[in-house]
Every structure is written in structure tokens, then in C-alpha cells.
Amino acid sequence: MAMEGFRGFLGLLVSALLVGFLSVIFTLIWILHYREGLGWDGGALEFNWHPVLVVTGFIFIQGIAIIVYRLPWTWKCSKLLMKSIHAGLNTVAAILVIISLVAVFDYHNARNIPNMYSLHSWVGLIAVILYFLQLVLGFFIFLLPWAPPSLRAVLMPIHVYSGLLIFGTAIVAALMGITEKLFFALTNPAYSSFPPEGVFTNTLGLLILLFGALIFWIVTRPQWKRPKETNSTLLRPNGGTTEGVESPMADNPDNNMDKSDSELNSEGAARKRNLALDEAGQRSTM
Template identity: 80%
Template structure:
């Protein structure tokens, strides 16, 4: 890998900042927001930021850069696809639970749902995330899609994944700010109370984590190299990529060689028969 030390430094920084984001979220809800629960109270709502930061921010960020880890380049592409899909599936489950916690809290307190910009962005990004996960599963992991369709979908899959991750960061920041505006009244948010300063720091950590993930995943020199025997055939050839493609080429050569040998035997057959008759 070119620039291995730089990659390692950024990776360690991203993991550290991501872990601190999760830790700060837990400290926020346990120390400043009275803890966690599942009883329709504010304690149930507190699951929402914890699960979102843990799942959609931290775990999704790791899933995005998992292909860039040079220690996994000797692993099969199928294994890495399973790890990538598994991490995203865990993040999606946590995101759905976080939405349930919010709606339960709102309904128990007779608070209207889906009226704020944060709620619009948040629900939209969760829906897009689940659709992205399903599309990736059926198109690339199974895969059920033909090669030509997979080749068409791959750049869209990569772009939409980064777009969704960026929207998640924006949704998390708006959610943190919205919660502070509602919760901090005495003392007011504008008076720089300790909770406000602490949670603003959490927002900066989330932002820095997103920036590090974007930088790592967009560096072409840190991209996972192609498989050693990877030969991508044209879609109209009907042969899948990778080892199967090279196997198809070898089989094609073997078939052509066997056909040539058969033709040579046919050409030599009359001579052999003539020789046998002359000896008789």
C-alpha cells in the first residue's frame, strides 16, 4: 500500500474519534439526561442518540472503510462482502430500534411526530439506508443481478453509500442541536451550561469522524487491489468476473485444443487406414 503510515495514522484517528463519539453519547444520556429505560419516558428517548451514533455513525463508518484495510486484502472478496453487509445490517437494526424509541416516547407524551426538519431527514435516511442494504444484498452479495446490471449499479452503490453517510452526519448534528434547544432551559443553552458545551463537543467529534471516513475512502492509492486472477469479461459474453472469468478462458482454450486434436486425428485417419491396407 502506498502511504501505509498515513493510512494507519488516519485509521487509528478515525477509530479513536468514533469510539469517543459513542462514549460521549453514553456519558451525555447517563450523566446529563438521567439514564436509559424502556417505559415511554424520556429514558426511552435516550436510546435514540445512543443507537444512532453507535449504529448509523460509527458502525456504518467502519463498514464503509472495511475494504480499505490492507490486512484483509488476502481474504476472499466474498468474505469481505459478507463483513460489509453484516456491519450495515447491524447498523440498520439499531437505527430501526432508535426510531421505535422516539415514536414510543412521542406517543406516550402526546407529542406530534414528524414535524421537525431533523425528523424528516432522519426518517428519510433510515429508509434510504435499508433500501441501499437490500439492493447491495441482492445485486452484489447473492448475486441475482446479471453482470451488466452489477457493473451499472456499482458506481451508484458507492456514491449513494457515501451520500447516505453524509446525510446521517447532518441528521445527527441537527438532532443534537434540537435536543439541546428543548432540554436546556434552566440554565439556557445560550449561557454555555456544562451540558451544552459537552454535547457541542460530541457534535464536533461526529463531524471529525465523518471527515476522516470520507478522506480514507476517497483516496485511490488505498483502494483494495483487484484479485490476482480477476479478468472482467464483457457483459455480452455472459461470464461472471473474477476467477470464474479466468476459468472460462481456460476452458475455452481447452475446448479449442481438443477440437484441433480431433480434427488432426480425422485428417490422419485415411493415411493410417491406407498404411494398414498396404501392409496387408
């Protein structure tokens, strides 16, 4: 399927993937080269999983999950498949985030450091709670087939808005986390004396911000939105390439069908109404 401004999209997608990938690599270099590396010992090595998993899951994977509907190569795939990929990526990210929280709470408790006193921890925990709410609500309302189309239409703009808000809040929390960690860790030489680790990790912060900016641009261009499903793909159980023949009757699905076709069609029709409302909801948001 043709996409308006495809070359621009491709350039931005490649940039986003590159910057997101670089953010993960920079986080790993920070932890493995400048910090003590990774481990699960109740000490600094365990804490270090926190930034690695947050940047990988809560930033990079969440960002990709947000733009997955916009990849034109997937427009021939069913909406259900794309929803499953969107939900699957967010589930993987959510699991990484939970492990990252276990790592930091475990580290604090082992060292008798208080939990949840900093603004970073408040904002980060709010983002994680909203992310799980979003995941569960999204699963029951948009992935499972039971929610009425009218409910989906009402909730889709909220789902899109809160998804972007959570992603933005995760970035805020990540940059506050980097700030905290650098002030804690860089004492000799001090952060204020421009040590290589400070400059390097500041650059990581800018990469995360740039990744967010690219994802926001890609996801708010109306011309790059997945097109609405059309009758031809939804209401022709006997048409299309598998049959190899297009009969004039294929345009009217009420002809030539037996009982099972009828069920398929009424399902198809419901799904179509559904998707149309769904799309209307999405389109009204951005």
C-alpha cells in the same frame, strides 16, 4: 500485500477509530451523566436510546462498514467474505437504527407529542429509508451471485455514491437532532448561558463531524483501494500454498482438471469477469 502510504493510512485509521469511539463514549456520558440515563418506560429514559443507538449504529458502525474494504490486512481474504462483513456491519447498524426509531416514536406517542414535524425528523427518516433500500439492493445485486456483471458494473458507482450520501445525511440528521434536544432540554440554565452540558454536547457534534471527515478522506484515496483480484488467486484451483508446488501448468487452468475442476474454473472465470467489471465500476467512481 503492500499498501502505498501505509503509515498515513494507519494514522488516519487509528484517528477515525479513536474519534468514532469517542463519539459513542461522549453520547453515553451525555445520556448517563447529563440526562436521565436509559430505560424502556415510554418516558425520557426510553427517548434516550435514540441518540445512543443512532451514534453507535448509524454513525460509528456505518462509518467502519464503509472503509472495511480498505484495511490492507483483509486484502488476502476473499471478496465474498469482505462483502459479507460489509453487509453484516450495515445490517447490525440498520437494526440499531430501527430500535432507535421505535424508542422515539414510542416516547412521542406515550406523551402525545406529534411525530415527524421537524426538519431533523424529515432528513433522518429519508436517510433511514434510503439506508434500507441501499441494504436490500446491495444484498440482491452485489452479495447474492445472480446479478449479471454488466448490471453490477452499472450500479457500483451509484452504490458507492449513495452509500456516502446516506452516511453524510445521517451526520446532518444527527447534528440537527443534537441541536433540537439541547434547545428543548437546556432551559435552566439556558443553552445560551454556556452550561457544561451544552459545551460538552456541542463537542460531541464536532467529534461526529470529524469522524465523518476522516472516513471521507480514507474512502476517497485511490491508493488505499483494495487491489483487483489477480489470476493467481482466482484461476488456480490446484496452485498456491496448499499444494506447496508450483508447476508451469498451473498458469493454464485448462490443463490437468477433471469435471469438478472444470466447473470450479468456469465459476472462477465468471467470478473473475464479474469482479473485474465490479472493480471497474468501483474504480470509475472515486
